[in-house]
Amino acid sequence: MRLNLNSDLGEGYGPWKMGDDAAMLEIVGSANIACGAHAGDPEIMRATVRTALKHGVSLGAHPSYPDLPGFGRRAMALSAAELESQIAFQIGALAGVAALEGGRVSHVKPHGALNNLACADADTAHTVCRAVRAVDRDLILLAPAASQLVAAGRALGLAVVEEVFADRAYLPNGELMPRSRPGAVLHDADACRDHVLGMLAAGALIAFDGTRLPTPIGSVCVHGDNPGAVHVARALRAALEATGHELVPLPALAAA
Amino acid sequence: MRLNLNSDLGEGYGPWKMGDDAAMLEIVGSANIACGAHAGDPEIMRATVRTALKHGVSLGAHPSYPDLPGFGRRAMALSAAELESQIAFQIGALAGVAALEGGRVSHVKPHGALNNLACADADTAHTVCRAVRAVDRDLILLAPAASQLVAAGRALGLAVVEEVFADRAYLPNGELMPRSRPGAVLHDADACRDHVLGMLAAGALIAFDGTRLPTPIGSVCVHGDNPGAVHVARALRAALEATGHELVPLPALAAA
Amino acid sequence: MRLNLNSDLGEGYGPWKMGDDAAMLEIVGSANIACGAHAGDPEIMRATVRTALKHGVSLGAHPSYPDLPGFGRRAMALSAAELESQIAFQIGALAGVAALEGGRVSHVKPHGALNNLACADADTAHTVCRAVRAVDRDLILLAPAASQLVAAGRALGLAVVEEVFADRAYLPNGELMPRSRPGAVLHDADACRDHVLGMLAAGALIAFDGTRLPTPIGSVCVHGDNPGAVHVARALRAALEATGHELVPLPALAAA
Amino acid sequence: MRLNLNSDLGEGYGPWKMGDDAAMLEIVGSANIACGAHAGDPEIMRATVRTALKHGVSLGAHPSYPDLPGFGRRAMALSAAELESQIAFQIGALAGVAALEGGRVSHVKPHGALNNLACADADTAHTVCRAVRAVDRDLILLAPAASQLVAAGRALGLAVVEEVFADRAYLPNGELMPRSRPGAVLHDADACRDHVLGMLAAGALIAFDGTRLPTPIGSVCVHGDNPGAVHVARALRAALEATGHELVPLPALAAA
Numbered sequence A, B, C, D: 001m002r003l004n005l006n007s008d009l010g011e012g013y014g015p016w017k018m019g020d021d022a023a024m025l026e027i028v029g030s031a032n033i034a035c036g037a038h039a040g041d042p043e044i045m046r047a048t049v050r051t052a053l054k055h056g057v058s059l060g061a062h063p064s065y066p067d068l069p070g071f072g073r074r075a076m077a078l079s080a081a082e083l084e085s086q087i088a089f090q091i092g093a094l095a096g097v098a099a100l101e102g103g104r105v106s107h108v109k110p111h112g113a114l115n116n117l118a119c120a121d122a123d124t125a126h127t128v129c130r131a132v133r134a135v136d137r138d139l140i141l142l143a144p145a146a147s148q149l150v151a152a153g154r155a156l157g158l159a160v161v162e163e164v165f166a167d168r169a170y171l172p173n174g175e176l177m178p179r180s181r182p183g184a185v186l187h188d189a190d191a192c193r194d195h196v197l198g199m200l201a202a203g204a205l206i207a208f209d210g211t212r213l214p215t216p217i218g219s220v221c222v223h224g225d226n227p228g229a230v231h232v233a234r235a236l237r238a239a240l241e242a243t244g245h246e247l248v249p250l251p252a253l254a255a256a
Helices: A042-054 A080-100 A112-120 A122-135 A148-155 A189-202 A227-242 A250-255 B042-054 B080-100 B112-120 B122-135 B148-155 B189-202 B227-242 B250-255 C042-054 C080-100 C112-120 C122-135 C148-155 C189-202 C227-242 C250-255 D042-054 D080-100 D112-120 D122-135 D148-155 D189-202 D227-242 D250-255
Strands: A002-009 A030-034 A058-062 A105-108 A140-144 A159-165 A204-206 A212-214 A217-221 B002-009 B030-034 B058-062 B105-108 B140-144 B159-165 B204-206 B212-214 B217-221 C002-009 C030-034 C058-062 C105-108 C140-144 C159-165 C204-206 C212-214 C217-221 D002-009 D030-034 D058-062 D105-108 D140-144 D159-165 D204-206 D212-214 D217-221
Touching (some): A002 A227, A042 A058, A042 A080, A058 A080, A058 A250, A080 B042, A080 B080, A080 B122, A112 A122, A112 A148, A140 A250, A148 A159, A189 A204, A189 A217, A189 A227, A217 A250, B002 B159, B002 B227, B002 B250, B030 B042, B058 B080, B058 B250, B080 B105, B080 B122, B105 B250, B112 B122, B112 B140, B122 B148, B140 B250, B148 B159, B189 B204, B189 B217, B217 B250, C002 C227, C002 C250, C042 C058, C042 C080, C058 C080, C058 C250, C080 C105, C080 C122, C080 D042, C105 C250, C112 C140, C112 C148, C122 C148, C122 D080, C140 C148, C140 C250, C148 C159, C159 C250, C189 C204, C189 C217, C217 C250, D002 D159, D002 D227, D002 D250, D030 D042, D058 D080, D058 D250, D080 D105, D080 D122, D105 D250, D112 D122, D140 D148, D140 D250, D148 D159, D159 D250
Parallel strands (some): A002 A030, A002 A217, A030 A058, A058 A105, A159 A217, B002 B030, B030 B058, B058 B105, B105 B140, B159 B217, C002 C030, C002 C217, C105 C140, C159 C217, D002 D217, D058 D105, D105 D140
Antiparallel strands (some): D204 D212
């Protein structure tokens, strides 16, 4: 039962920090690294790559709309061509910085508002996947389970790994419950653990009302933006290992 | 007698144009393409790559200090580590966009204030070359003839091609005459042609006072920022072909 | 019969030019000056202010979504609070630069995608007008005739001047015909002149199908992004003067 | 014995925080607010202004070289004209945002590498002061005690208030001891208190070796970038009040 843990990392910028990357890189198998568009300057990208490599964590590009002050969370009306160029630019930029440290980029996971749109809109999903494939057809696509992005990646022949979120409740249609609704975010380590173990056991997304959407879950996304989140991630990792899961970087999983 | 013509291209940004890239890509063998730091957004980078590939023009990264409003012409106090990360980021970004169009980056030429410093300061020259080599040791370094950058590239084992400027006068020490001095810039097509043919025949930089600095000249840099400049470049190309030079992209030259 | 001519100016950035500002500042009475968000760095803003003041042209802020590579033409999902802060920031920035040259900002006209939304959406229109009024309640709002933006400005007590476009056809509902439709843009000087004179005589927007939307037209927007456009603007100015219109800066008009 | 406490605030950007602004705005009388060039987006500027006004804290612009990833701490080769335009832009931008909240900017204090140069180089100091005066001749200049910037401000007729740093040791020539030297930064609340009280009693900068540079000290700069720094600032304020100092905003001080 191989499984991957992933986290969004390298999301500081210039003098500003975000999250405890050092702690998370001891927990996860794969890092989604900001590429300068929503966060991450070249020095932060490099430091994140270096620490990831030290811990055997695989490197992923985390491309975003180009919106630093909005942290990539605001929708932007980019054309399909603009979006392709942006994604290629950002994957390449991380690949260049990774090469400086002797590493290579093995997966891609879109960020923020771009990811949201790519999960819901098939055209955007195909645009993202076309760009990923054109840059390097061996790149693994890490995408929210049961989304349009998963479907597009498969349709275009990419290796796709489906992820669930440890700390987020799902709607019956498989989308994340909006943060504005009560219960959308799980803060308790036990609740997150039970949520994840339940979905892994079922081989399905499980919505807040019990609805099950069967899908092959390959990765769990954890966060490290506050001490509580790091604790949740560490406890989840321990629980997964205790229940017989072998935690691996994405390339080991995709190769299986 | 193989020779390369190169030009700085893709130097628009967003809605703004600079120079006649389409005309220049019919003249030169290699394009130094802005990577987003001093000019060039992902869409412009992509369009430049596409047109270059159509004409068989080889692709080079033209990394710069990150200073869009200053067009990379203002000195910036980056640390060696910051400079390495910047260069790797920019080369990688262009490589990503190039991959989108089925191309690859085969050379690097620093831009503006960064290039000036790397030509004069051995430490900066080594920092630049270390970054280039770490990203991809097969990258060709295109550098001003007889500069510290040339020396650093050779010392670090890079393939180095030395360039002269068709439209710029040289000082006896091999540096470009500052633009503020009369005669620093040659505007006349015949003058540019004679300047270049003289240096190629001599196998040397020739300063304004006749001083010769012998060095192997492999490439000539031409500009296309105004109709006059395009005319000069076209006339120079014709003159070089008429005098028996085979004009080739940089990889063909470096392989020789 | 007082009338104002206005134009969007100062839309270069760093080394990049856009349009012939010098020519336009001899034609128009008021300049809408880019404030750094879609175009215009501090030096370009200053140069535009200086030339405008030399010609007695009144100064207006031309605030935009913060999207330099997209030139403010891409919709962005800013909250009302973010939009207010952006507008205040941009008006203030121009006011600071204007003060450096002894001038002051007397009007505001939103740019691009922001302007489009503010014309069609009453909430956005009110947000824009609230920000303008909070910064300085004496600022004149320059807005497309018969738009939601005009209504909001009036509702909030701003001095509002309604503008028509010399070179654009209108739909029967008063909106601009999309550029994608044939006939949306008038290129001929005579056609532009007749279009404007017809609307001024009628005291109404006149749509392509003859529909009239009566509204007080106080200003005409002209463009200078190419030699043809400058010629159209110059011819229009001559025709307006020949037909007895007194061309004035916006403050003179709003005070009337 | 009126005295001012000031602090550099609003130095977050987008989603990123820096320092405990809320705590500091209960301690200081004047805030130096980042204007978007080294930190501070329009929303953060606005939130900082709002909280400052609530506590009766006076507002100052904290202009910087335009270098967000470098936090304004890297020297940049701006021309005098570029520097003037930048400073006017940034002061104006803050003034616009302040107006939105019903406040006004009453002082200016340069940031980072720009401040360092303006303290040491008379030409830069005059350029900064010319820009400040041109924007609004009633603006107070807050400048490091005994610096070229103080001299330039006085020479140009600005109201100048000289500040000392509570937590930094001085060299005998009045410059700050570089952070790289042991003892350059005082971390202990008692040491900071004694340092400040000693200088206030002496009416002089006191260097680490006891050298005294008599100068009228009007303000003390405190930091809030970590819990220890906030504690130091709070303790210093208590000690100053206990020793009979009346702590006031800068305008109250400059008016005296």
